Amino acid sequence: MRARADWHKSFFRNSFYNPASGEALRRAAAEAAFIMRRLKLKKGASLLDLCCGPGRHAVEFAKKGLAVTGYDYSGEYLREAAARAKKARVALRLARGDMRELKFSGEFDAAVNLFTSFGYFLKFSDDLRTLKGVARALKPGGLFLIELVNAEYxxxxxxxxxxxxxxxxxxxxxxxxxxxxxxxxxxxxxxxxxxxxxxxxFCRLYDRKRLSGALARAGLKPLKFWSGYGGAPPREKHSRLICLAVKG
Ligand SMILES: C[S@@+](CC[C@H](N)C(=O)[O-])C[C@H]1O[C@@H](n2cnc3c(N)ncnc32)[C@H](O)[C@@H]1O
Known part of the structure; x- marks a missing residue:
């Protein structure tokens, strides 16, 4: 069966799927710690969590003193992120919108997109539009870390x-x-x-080469790849792919 172009509108609902449950929720703090080490951000630095979902990573970043903006299409997930932040007594700025329509300009020290929250559109030009929006949202020299399923695997x-x-x-x-x-x-x-x-x-599949090409077309230069939060170099047999890129 083939996915419809707007499949994401009915898929990301608690009655069907919640990315902040079970093992994924338990892993969030360790994953956020890995990302913090790679981004090397100072307290107070601004971070965009693009497609933050129910905020399992966003809250961890905020606990470490970052000024976090969580952005997502799902109102249900954003309400859960707000409740999670309140419980953890941290501030989160949350915004609802489509990842293709980012309106931020030069305001973030870094951006992340985690747990294969990319490649959802039937047209590649929409993936590119998303990446261009990320590049525009970053300050000069800003960093972008993306974590997604490895096409080769x-x-x-x-x-x-x-x-x-x-x-x-x-x-x-x-x-x-x-x-x-x-x-x-x-x-x-x-x-x-x-x-x-x-x-x-639908998920467009990215290996290192394809991801590097898309990032470059959006003005983001890949700096380093890993095979997952263990920090090993990427291999075909690994199911995840992480890339750190810089604007410029
Ligand atoms: C696999 S979940 C990951 C959520 C979160 N990053 C995490 O790791 O828990 C994908 C997220 O992308 C969001 N999403 C899907 N399509 C979107 C779109 N077009 N614009 C903005 N967010 C979207 C979903 O609502 C969902 O929260």
């Missing part, structure tokens, strides 16, 4: 379907690969009964 370990036990539900995935990316269909089956929910999403 996905293509090499491709399975057309599989299932996972997610605790309160089973998740069945059916995947269709194209030259450009993956159309994945998730079927969420609650263990306690109730209706199964199905959604299809």
């Amino acid at each position: 996905v293509r090499k370990s491709f399975r057309p379907r599989w299932w996972e036990d997610m605790g309160d539900h089973f998740l069945l995935t059916g995947s269709e690969l194209t030259a450009d990316g993956a159309h994945d269909t998730w079927i969420r089956l609650p263990k306690k009964g109730g209706p199964a929910r199905t959604r299809t999403f």
Whole structure:
């Protein structure tokens, strides 16, 4: 099954999926610590968390003294981010909008985009528009760290379907690969009964070369790559890809 162009509008809802749950939530503090070490920001520095979702990293950055702006399309997730910040007694500036429509100009020391929150659009020009918006939002010399699924891994370990036990539900995935990316269909089956929910999403797949090319076209120069938050160099067998880039 192929994803619709606006799939993200119905996918990122708590009734279907929440990125700040289970293992992902438990990993957030360690991931934020890795990012802080790489960005080397001083207290009070401004950081844009693009597609911050329910704020699992944004709150950790704010706890370390950064002035964090979380930006996301999902109103539900932004409300959760605000509640998480209140509980942690930190300030977060939160803004709702589409990542293609960033209006910030020269105001951030750094920006992050985490947990494969990129590559969602059927047209590559929309990915580019997003990256150009990031570059515009950064101060000269500002840093951008992006963490996403590694295209080489996905293509090499491709399975057309599989299932996972997610605790309160089973998740069945059916995947269709194209030259450009993956159309994945998730079927969420609650263990306690109730209706199964199905959604299809698209993710354009990026390896180092393709990501470097897109970043460069947006005015962002790649500085370093890692295979994940362990900090190892990128390899085909690793499922994640992290890139640190600089504006200029
Ligand atoms: C996989 S989640 C990751 C969230 C967060 N970065 C994390 O690691 O928990 C992807 C996020 O991208 C957001 N998103 C999807 N499409 C978007 C768009 N067009 N503009 C802005 N945000 C979008 C979703 O609402 C969701 O919060």
